[in-house]
Amino acid sequence: MEEGTLSSEQADQIKQHLLTQLNSFPEDKQEQIKQQILSMTVEDVEEFVKENQLDHLQQCVFCSIAEGKLPSYKIDENAENIAVLEINPLTKGHTLIIPKEHAPKNATSAKELAKKVSERIKFFLKPKTFKINSLKIMDHPVIEIIPVYGEDLSKLQKVKASEEELSNLQSELIKPLPIPEEKKEHLTSKEQKKEVEVEKLPPSNEIVEKKIDSIPKFTRIP
Numbered sequence: 001m002e003e004g005t006l007s008s009e010q011a012d013q014i015k016q017h018l019l020t021q022l023n024s025f026p027e028d029k030q031e032q033i034k035q036q037i038l039s040m041t042v043e044d045v046e047e048f049v050k051e052n053q054l055d056h057l058q059q060c061v062f063c064s065i066a067e068g069k070l071p072s073y074k075i076d077e078n079a080e081n082i083a084v085l086e087i088n089p090l091t092k093g094h095t096l097i098i099p100k101e102h103a104p105k106n107a108t109s110a111k112e113l114a115k116k117v118s119e120r121i122k123f124f125l126k127p128k129t130f131k132i133n134s135l136k137i138m139d140h141p142v143i144e145i146i147p148v149y150g151e152d153l154s155k156l157q158k159v160k161a162s163e164e165e166l167s168n169l170q171s172e173l174i175k176p177l178p179i180p181e182e183k184k185e186h187l188t189s190k191e192q193k194k195e196v197e198v199e200k201l202p203p204s205n206e207i208v209e210k211k212i213d214s215i216p217k218f219t220r221i222p
Contacts, residue, residue, distance in 0.1 A: 010138060011045040013061040017070065019160070020087060062140040066100040073170040076117050080109045083117045085166050085173075088158040090146050093121045093169065097143035104141065114143045121147055124172055 018037050022030045040048065064070040066082055073085040075095065081104075086094040097114045104110070118130055127147035135142045146153065161169075 007138070008042055010061075011040075011042040013138065014045050014049065015040060016088070017061070023163075060102055060138045060140050062096075062098045062137065062142060063102050066098055073166045075170055075173045076113065076120065078109055078113050080104060080106060081113045083113055085161075085169060086144075086158075087166065088160050090153060090156050090158050091127075091149060091151070093125045093127065093145075093147040093173070095121065095145040097145065099141055102140055107141070110141070110143055114145060118145055120173055120177065121145070123177060124175070 015037050019034060022034060025033055061070065065072045065084060072082075073087075074082055075085060076083040080101070081097055081099050083095055083097050086096055095117055097110050097117065099110055114132065118132075121127065121130075125147055127149050129148045131146040131148055131153060133144040133146070135144055
């Protein structure tokens with residue numbers, strides 16, 4: 001894509017980002033500004049970005065999130081991907097797995113992180129199941145994890161979550177998970193084995209005495 005030229009998808013992403021900043025404006029002006037943002041054409045967005053020196057917003061939004069140029073609510077990561085809360089969730093815990101590279105070579109690590117995050121959401125939020133979608137937005141692959149609590153997802157609409165809601169949910173989901181019972185038993189058995197090995201060792205004074213006794217005794221020659 002040529003520099004300075006936005007696709008309609010990029011323009012929509014930038015508009016969504018601008019809408020997240022509405023709280024910084026006076027309350028009586030927010031609705032008016034919201035309508036102005038929503039009515040912006042692709043050309044309007046390009047001009048706005050140039051005038052306000054927001055060139056970083058022309059970059060892929062997901063690359064910007066992965067690089068920390070845009071704020072996000074991260075709940076987990078591995079070497080090649082990050083997991084962030086969707087700011088316009090369909091359900092509570094709606095999460096995006098974003099590769100740190102725009103064109104990742106390894107898709108397996110993203111799936112592994114998606115599985116790990118799903119287990120975390122399942123423990124803390126207790127959904128009945130999940131809907132997992134593999135998407136490609138602005139040519140950036142993304143895995144979408146949508147917890148399902150029994151509702152019909154086709155009848156739901158995405159709703160912007162407040163910063164407080166996202167922050168509280170982030171705090172809940174980054175808590176350490178309890179150790180599974182089978183792992184506890186494994187750790188306990190290893191600790192017991194170590195205790196037995198320690199008990200078998202003779203007291204330190206006996207070791208010293210044995211070492212002294214083992215020293216050959218010499219008879220003094222007159």
